[in-house]
Amino acid sequence: MARRESKGFVQLEWVCPNCDGRNPGSVKTCGNCGAPQPENVKFQRAANEKIVTDEKLVQAAKAGADIHCGFCGTRNPANAVTCSQCGGDIKEGKARQAGQILQAAPTPPKIVTCTNCGTENPGSETTCSKCGSLLPRAAAPRLEPAQVKAAASQKDTEKKKPNWLLFGGIGAFLLTCCLAILFLFVFPSKSVQGTVTDVRWQTSVPMQEVQAVHYSNERGSAPSDAYNVSCHTESQEVCEEKTIDRGNGFAEVVQECHTESDEYCSYTVDEWKTIQTYDLSGNDLFPVYENPSFASDQRLGSASEDLTVYFSTSDGQQTYSPGSISEFQQFQIGSTWTLKMNVVGGITSVER
Numbered sequence: 518m519a520r521r522e523s524k525g526f527v528q529l530e531w532v533c534p535n536c537d538g539r540n541p542g543s544v545k546t547c548g549n550c551g552a553p554q555p556e557n558v559k560f561q562r563a564a565n566e567k568i569v570t571d572e573k574l575v576q577a578a579k580a581g582a583d584i585h586c587g588f589c590g591t592r593n594p595a596n597a598v599t600c601s602q603c604g605g606d607i608k609e610g611k612a613r614q615a616g617q618i619l620q621a622a623p624t625p626p627k628i629v630t631c632t633n634c635g636t637e638n639p640g641s642e643t644t645c646s647k648c649g650s651l652l653p654r655a656a657a658p659r660l661e662p663a664q665v666k667a668a669a670s671q672k673d674t675e676k677k678k679p680n681w682l683l684f685g686g687i688g689a690f691l692l693t694c695c696l697a698i699l700f701l702f703v704f705p706s707k708s709v710q711g712t713v714t715d716v717r718w719q720t721s722v723p724m725q726e727v728q729a730v731h732y733s734n735e736r737g738s739a740p741s742d743a744y745n746v747s748c749h750t751e752s753q754e755v756c757e758e759k760t761i762d763r764g765n766g767f768a769e770v771v772q773e774c775h776t777e778s779d780e781y782c783s784y785t786v787d788e789w790k791t792i793q794t795y796d797l798s799g800n801d802l803f804p805v806y807e808n809p810s811f812a813s814d815q816r817l818g819s820a821s822e823d824l825t826v827y828f829s830t831s832d833g834q835q836t837y838s839p840g841s842i843s844e845f846q847q848f849q850i851g852s853t854w855t856l857k858m859n860v861v862g863g864i865t866s867v868e869r
């Protein structure tokens with residue numbers, strides 16, 4: 518279960534669309550040019566956010582979302598009855614959006630130049646140290662998810678147009694690679710005549726025995742056939758901090774924590790292990806397999822074989838590994854075959 522704890526409130530800021538000045542969230546009309554904050558101008562997180570301790574600001578943060586007057590659009594506090602600008606009934610207004618998670622402000626540049634007097638100020642400041650006017654937007658604000666969505670739907674028509682040039686480039690590259698592989702390894706570049714001079718087979722039969730295998734501190738539960746099982750649970754607290762827009766120029770910083778637990782187990786499992794391999798080999802076309810006797814707690818694993826045919830060609834000796842015993846058995850000593858070779862000298866196929 519997630520536990521939720523409020524860490525307090527931080528003041529947001531908004532950028533005046535008229536003069537680009539950055540205003541503190543609690544200010545409802547631009548301190549530079551006097552324009553009221555329009556309803557569609559979102560709050561952003563400030564670069565130098567601090568938990569608000571001033572009681573008046575805390576109360577303002579705790580109030581609900583601000584309401585834009587239905588008559589003149591002016592931002593009014595949630596508890597207003599009439600508009601501070603035009604005196605209209607606030608009931609006709611529209612509350613600002615609240616509850617969105619706000620992304621952290623982008624790192625501010627080191628210096629912001631005042632548009633009013635030209636003084637250079639630290640990037641995290643909002644007002645000019647010399648003339649007191651609001652400093653301009655320091656960096657492109659990061660878009661909120663809602664804004665991103667809006668921007669995305671606006672650009673939908675552009676985005677749906679695939680980048681054929683890019684696809685074409687990737688396609689051409691892959692095609693070139695495929696052709697190179699085909700050319701080097703698959704396509705025969707020449708044929709030579711070869712006579713079988715020798716054949717060789719080697720067979721292996723593994724002898725297996727049940728052995729107790731110990732596993733210690735494996736993550737997850739023990740298998741059902743395990744014994745000597747001992748398990749313990751390790752828990753850790755995983756926390757995440759979210760900054761949530763309150764719609765009134767402030768955001769609440771909330772820490773959400775939940776416990777993640779993992780089980781670790783030590784146990785023993787009986788497993789079949791190969792203890793010995795019985796190999797036989799020969800230089801004829803009839804591979805045979807060793808058939809060792811084994812005890813009641815042992816078994817024979819699946820047998821495997823290695824098959825090789827040696828050809829003498831005008832290019833020297835070539836070897837070929839047939840894929841099956843029935844193919845292997847066609848290579849009578851002294852028979853002549855056509856070997857298709859690839860560029861790097863490997864045999865791609867063998868024909869009579």
Ligand SMILES: [Zn+2]
Nearest residue numbers: 533536547550
């Ligand atoms: Zn302004």
Ligand SMILES: [Zn+2]
Nearest residue numbers: 586589600603
């Ligand atoms: Zn009004």
Ligand SMILES: [Zn+2]
Nearest residue numbers: 631634645648
């Ligand atoms: Zn200035």
